[in-house]
Amino acid sequence: MNLYEAISVRRSVRSYTAEVVSEEKLDAIRRRFRELPNLFGDIETDITIVNGQLYPIGLSRLQAVKAPYYIVFYSEKAPRYQMNMGFLMEQTALFLCSEGFGTCFVGNTNVRKNLRTKGELELTGILAFGITKESHIRKRTEAKRLPLEELCVYKEVPRQWMKQLLQAARLAPSSMNSQPWRFVVYDDRIHIFTKKHRTDQLGRYHWEEVNFGIMFAHIMIAAEEYWLDVDLIRLENISHKNFPNNQYVLSAIMKS
Numbered sequence: 001m002n003l004y005e006a007i008s009v010r011r012s013v014r015s016y017t018a019e020v021v022s023e024e025k026l027d028a029i030r031r032r033f034r035e036l037p038n039l040f041g042d043i044e045t046d047i048t049i050v051n052g053q054l055y056p057i058g059l060s061r062l063q064a065v066k067a068p069y070y071i072v073f074y075s076e077k078a079p080r081y082q083m084n085m086g087f088l089m090e091q092t093a094l095f096l097c098s099e100g101f102g103t104c105f106v107g108n109t110n111v112r113k114n115l116r117t118k119g120e121l122e123l124t125g126i127l128a129f130g131i132t133k134e135s136h137i138r139k140r141t142e143a144k145r146l147p148l149e150e151l152c153v154y155k156e157v158p159r160q161w162m163k164q165l166l167q168a169a170r171l172a173p174s175s176m177n178s179q180p181w182r183f184v185v186y187d188d189r190i191h192i193f194t195k196k197h198r199t200d201q202l203g204r205y206h207w208e209e210v211n212f213g214i215m216f217a218h219i220m221i222a223a224e225e226y227w228l229d230v231d232l233i234r235l236e237n238i239s240h241k242n243f244p245n246n247q248y249v250l251s252a253i254m255k256s
């Protein structure tokens with residue numbers, strides 16, 4: 001299974017066995033992470049893999065996904081570093097899925113003190129993983145996601161490869177399955193928006209940037225699968241427009 005195939009079948013797993021993962025496999029995960037390209041520029045990142053059975057991570061039992069292993073992700077604070085981290089975390093989650101592991105993002109990052117920073121870097125996300133009790137994959141049709149018709153406004157008839165990119169984007173996991181993205185689709189570009197939030201509810205949107213980074217990972221993995229050269233850029237002419245319900249995030253532009 002490659003990362004593109006994993007997009008269709010990965011599911012969040014919340015129930016694990018205590019099976020030990022070999023040091024070789026843990027090293028392969030670390031190596032894979034180090035090879036991942038950033039979404040934006042030169043942002044310094046790192047991970048620590050915690051054996052949750054030997055060193056309890058400190059999360060409250062009620063709120064946390066209980067798993068034998070956790071990857072704690074760290075980043076320097078830079079513009080859009082959380083989006084960048086979502087991009088890296090989802091590629092790691094898909095890699096783990098392709099290797100037979102179950103994974104689940106952990107929204108509560110209130111871990112023990114010595115895990116909250118790594119050198120100058122700050123904890124930016126946590127991924128639980130391990131060998132699962134039940135299957136770590138599912139059929140694509142079992143993913144609870146909004147249909148593309150609800151997510152997209154089509155300005156031009158999409159070609160087959162565009163439909164594949166949108167399907168991959170649609171399948172992205174998000175905190176509380178919020179699926180905040182909306183797409184305005186042209187022949188060779190997708191303008192990507194998020195719903196505007198009520199200012200009194202901003203606390204609910206803590207993971208918004210990470211969610212978008214996850215979805216961009218799906219777009220870029222699908223683009224690679226179809227040999228498409230895609231740029232993710234912020235277009236100034238759209239940034240300056242005011243939309244009543246949506247806020248512009250980025251555009252995915254196919255290079256010819």
Ligand SMILES: Cc1cc2nc3c(=O)[nH]c(=O)nc-3n(C[C@H](O)[C@H](O)[C@H](O)COP(=O)(O)O)c2cc1C
Pocket residue numbers: 010011012013014063064065104105106107108143144173174175176177207210211214
């Ligand atoms: C940033 C982020 C944080 C999440 N936090 C939690 C969490 O704390 N506990 C949990 O059970 N699931 C958590 N999830 C998993 C989502 O609930 C899950 O991805 C979504 O419901 C879709 O389900 P699926 O991944 O099985 O398709 C999180 C997902 C993301 C992307």
